[in-house]
Amino acid sequence: MKNYQLFIKTLSDLIAFKTVQGAKSENAPFGIENKNALDYTLSLAKEFGFETINYNGYIGEVSFGNGEEIGIIGHLDVVPEGEGWDTDPYTLTIKDGYLYGRGVSDDKSPILLCLFALKELKDSNIVPNKKFRLFFGLNEENGWKDVDYLKTQTTLPKKGFSPDADFPVIYAEKGPSRIDFYLSIPKNLTDISTIGNAGNAVPNHAYIKAPIDKTLIEKYNLKIKGDKIESFGKSAHGSKPHLGKNALKPLFEYLNELNGGKLNDLVDNFFNDAQKISQYGNETGYATFSPNLARIENGYLVISVDFRTPAKLKIEQFYPLFNNICSNYKLTRFRKPHFVDPNSNFVKTLVNAYNSIMNSELKPVSCSGATFAYVFEMGVAFGPEFIGSDNKIHEPNECMSEKELLLAYEIYKKALFDLAK
Numbered sequence: 001m002k003n004y005q006l007f008i009k010t011l012s013d014l015i016a017f018k019t020v021q022g023a024k025s026e027n028a029p030f031g032i033e034n035k036n037a038l039d040y041t042l043s044l045a046k047e048f049g050f051e052t053i054n055y056n057g058y059i060g061e062v063s064f065g066n067g068e069e070i071g072i073i074g075h076l077d078v079v080p081e082g083e084g085w086d087t088d089p090y091t092l093t094i095k096d097g098y099l100y101g102r103g104v105s106d107d108k109s110p111i112l113l114c115l116f117a118l119k120e121l122k123d124s125n126i127v128p129n130k131k132f133r134l135f136f137g138l139n140e141e142n143g144w145k146d147v148d149y150l151k152t153q154t155t156l157p158k159k160g161f162s163p164d165a166d167f168p169v170i171y172a173e174k175g176p177s178r179i180d181f182y183l184s185i186p187k188n189l190t191d192i193s194t195i196g197n198a199g200n201a202v203p204n205h206a207y208i209k210a211p212i213d214k215t216l217i218e219k220y221n222l223k224i225k226g227d228k229i230e231s232f233g234k235s236a237h238g239s240k241p242h243l244g245k246n247a248l249k250p251l252f253e254y255l256n257e258l259n260g261g262k263l264n265d266l267v268d269n270f271f272n273d274a275q276k277i278s279q280y281g282n283e284t285g286y287a288t289f290s291p292n293l294a295r296i297e298n299g300y301l302v303i304s305v306d307f308r309t310p311a312k313l314k315i316e317q318f319y320p321l322f323n324n325i326c327s328n329y330k331l332t333r334f335r336k337p338h339f340v341d342p343n344s345n346f347v348k349t350l351v352n353a354y355n356s357i358m359n360s361e362l363k364p365v366s367c368s369g370a371t372f373a374y375v376f377e378m379g380v381a382f383g384p385e386f387i388g389s390d391n392k393i394h395e396p397n398e399c400m401s402e403k404e405l406l407l408a409y410e411i412y413k414k415a416l417f418d419l420a421k
């Protein structure tokens with residue numbers, strides 16, 4: 001990699017900005033550390049000879065070339081470091097062939113690799129027939145207010161990629177939504193909760209308050225703790241409910257038996273896929289329906305579901321099924337699924353860049369989450385995580401191997417050079 005020493009120094013400086021969401025101040029809507037990291041990055045890009053725009057501290061842009069626009073979007077903000085690190089999370093540490101630090105993989109290195117690849121393109125004296133617009137977001141981890149603001153300030157390129165997920169290329173994303181179902185409170189239930197769950201994960205711990213029936217407690221493997229009946233399951237990402245064991249299910253089965261089978265429909269609809277929701281989908285994936293939260297609220301039992309619409313389908317197609325479950329429901333979060341033609345020249349150019357560097361023949365893939373690529377109409381996620389690597393994203397000891405960092409650089413560079421033609 002050209003300029004590797006400068007890259008490492010720049011990355012080290014960037015990791016030292018603790019870019020977790022901070023208190024808002026002037027021109028720093030996401031905190032002073034995010035503002036400083038963006039100022040630092042844009043001034044470096046200016047030194048490289050690029051045009052830069054600072055959108056009032058929400059997001060930054062670096063651009064180069066003339067012609068059809070290609071967007072590249074990543075982010076400088078990070079999630080809090082949490083506990084359990086073997087090194088200082090805000091000091092770039094290189095040992096045994098690995099780089100460690102919060103943001104090393106998500107997403108400071110990848111977006112910086114793209115900047116350095118763009119510099120190499122510029123220094124090569126090739127005149128691109130495209131305009132590359134590289135965006136440095138500051139609020140990817142906390143609600144995407146950076147891109148919301150950006151859209152009020154400029155028209156975004158139609159095509160683009162985001163180096164903020166997996167290689168080779170993600171061409172289809174499910175649309176994650178949250179649906180609250182309002183049911184009448186079953187007899188015998190006085191309280192219910194999933195403990196410490198954020199709503200996007202299968203709950204591994206939940207309790208109800210209800211009359212105690214020792215035989216049923218044993219049958220459903222529940223525990224009595226004070227006035228609560230507790231259930232333990234296995235957590236999993238809300239987009240992959242089949243990998244978990246929902247702690248709410250045995251609690252409802254218990255209640256159902258306590259109520260003489262009156263909750264059969266509830267149990268079957270929420271926990272046994274009675275509406276066959278998971279059978280709707282296509283080659284990009286199938287719908288998922290995961291009841292991750294439950295609470296008593298204003299005289300209702302509210303069950304909150306993480307629902308994911310497969311690409312090429314519309315959530316409206318599922319409304320009759322939701323109605324069969326319970327007509328009183330509310331969409332509290334919604335995002336459309338996302339699909340880019342995997343046979344388009346743009347996607348082919350990116351996949352080819354990956355395959356030619358890796359000497360492989362992989363095809364574009366789909367995913368169940370939502371990536372930053374969503375901001376472009378024809379946006380795809382493109383790296384930096386390789387198949388089988390575990391970069392500990394959002395975890396302690398976040399890392400990236402030097403080998404993969406250098407490979408990712410070659411892939412981004414090839415993609416930019418090929419797109420420039």
Ligand SMILES: [Zn+2]
Pocket residue numbers: 075106107140164
């Ligand atoms: Zn990210």
